[in-house]
Amino acid sequence: MIATSLALALAIQAATPAAPPRLTPEQEQARGQAAIEGMAQVYTVLGSCERHFTPEQVRAVRAPLEPEPGAAQSPLQSLIDQAYQRGKADTTKSAPFCQEVMRMLAEAQRGG
Known part of the structure; x- marks a missing residue:
């Protein structure tokens, strides 16, 4: 009985993920900057592929870059739009290549 309880406790402990380590403000800022740079790289590739996309694909790719009605682009939207235009x-x-990029993005959105 004790062995079973101990085995169960160890199994639960192994299955429970450890809390992520706390990051320093500098580490958090670095992660945020890396995420923004990654988004810019993705949109640079998407911009370079625009001529191969269908109009529906272009609209879907550009939708996050459009501000809310009556608002200006956010600084992040502007940065990403500039990357898209460079692309x-x-x-x-x-x-x-471009259709494979779109396939991979669609798959990622589906969670697969």
Whole structure:
């Protein structure tokens, strides 16, 4: 009985994820900056693929960059839109590459 209880307690402890370590403000800022830079890179690629996308795909990609009615773009939207516009100048991405990018994004949105 004690062995079973001990085994159960150890199994529960192993299955329970440890609390994430606390980050310093500098680490939190670095993570936030890395996330923003990653988003900018993604939108640079999406901008370079725009010419291969369907109009529906372009609208879906650009929707997060549009401000709420009557509002201006947020600084983040502006930064990401600038990355998208820079990407549009890059014509090296092939149609198959761009469609694979869209497939991967759709899959990620579905949670798969």
